[in-house]
Amino acid sequence: MTSLAMTPAEVRVAAQELMDDYGERIDSNRLEEWLDLFAEDCSYRIMSRENVEQNLPVPLMMCTSKNQLRDRIVALRRANEYNLHYDRHVIGAPRIRPTDTADLWTVEASYAVFQTTLEGQPRLFSVGRYTDKLRVEGGTLLICEKLVVVDSFSIPTLLATPL
């Protein structure tokens, strides 16, 4: 794991692009390319806001490595024959901060996800907030921790595609 340097200004631009890529690759159903945004030792968790506020650690979804995420995408590709829809992420301007560890940054942003039926009818699907850790690896920025805190944990259909 070599670490080519990035300046803080470069990290800011890259982190903003990464957040957009994150949403856009889900929305355009390029889930295999979405995986490319994660480090091998990443974690991915979706938690309900209710649990977070009561310090109850059980997540709605958890993957503790990129291989688990890969598995999930394969399962999606093979199983998802129902609830076909378009996703659309609208993500607020991210807040990007350095940490005490070199090359490790935090990024937070609030999001809304809209789902549109194949007939073109949109609805509000999910709102919440990302609290992520990003790491510079080999000159690129990768997600090493993704935490999605979901306000709208009463999920009307299926949490099939990632949030």
Added chain:
Amino acid sequence: MTSLAMTPAEVRVAAQELMDDYGERIDSNRLEEWLDLFAEDCSYRIMSRENVEQNLPVPLMMCTSKNQLRDRIVALRRANEYNLHYDRHVIGAPRIRPTDTADLWTVEASYAVFQTTLEGQPRLFSVGRYTDKLRVEGGTLLICEKLVVVDSFSIPTLLATPL
């Protein structure tokens, strides 16, 4: 009121973070820390778009100092036993501009606020636009004028938490 200098690039990053903090501290119910984002001589106004477009100055809500805002938060803490919900601000990328006065900046952004019931059902609550003035004070950026112009002035429940 000392004024440590901030470069325009630093102000841009700080203004974007301030806008995110503004929404996030409301959303996570840290209203006392939300107050910390305001200057002592601040004003805070919520106006309906209908009134703004007709040059009718009556606001839906107005505080003309930080002490009035403090009062409002204390009232909220003691009174708000109903309409419990989660707020979530999704704020577009802010437009940040210098003014003719040194250390005084304007920032504008469009927002959507979603409310989620404690059962996890989200709905669209408010849309509109912020038009704010920010001032550098002692090396930090504070809100000295907050104007919330609300498109959706027909408020279905209660304007309890700030917008």
Added chain:
Amino acid sequence: MTSLAMTPAEVRVAAQELMDDYGERIDSNRLEEWLDLFAEDCSYRIMSRENVEQNLPVPLMMCTSKNQLRDRIVALRRANEYNLHYDRHVIGAPRIRPTDTADLWTVEASYAVFQTTLEGQPRLFSVGRYTDKLRVEGGTLLICEKLVVVDSFSIPTLLATPL
């Protein structure tokens, strides 16, 4: 067409402001000033996501010059006596990239448009993504290609104001 230079950092700030201006001038019904954001040889297309994904090129709306866009605005001003509403764009943080051509940039962003009735009732109107080309002309950044890909192509009322 002279081309005063802009640094990449200046283009980033200008492109973010341009995206905000784009939405805000529609939302505040300053459509003539909205036109000012376009180059004379611009194109403006709205396409349904369904068509884009099947490589079907027929747009929902297309203008192939600024004069066509001007025409549309004049028509709007004279004809739009129905479906009065407020628009509100909330646009995610844009992804801004240089191209191989000097002074030509791409910018992409996901958006949600909310419409509010004159009685102040908001609803979700449209979600989708902008994929634009911007060009530096005479020291300012102008839109030379605007492509709006609309997820929510089942349009409940009228596509009167631009997206």
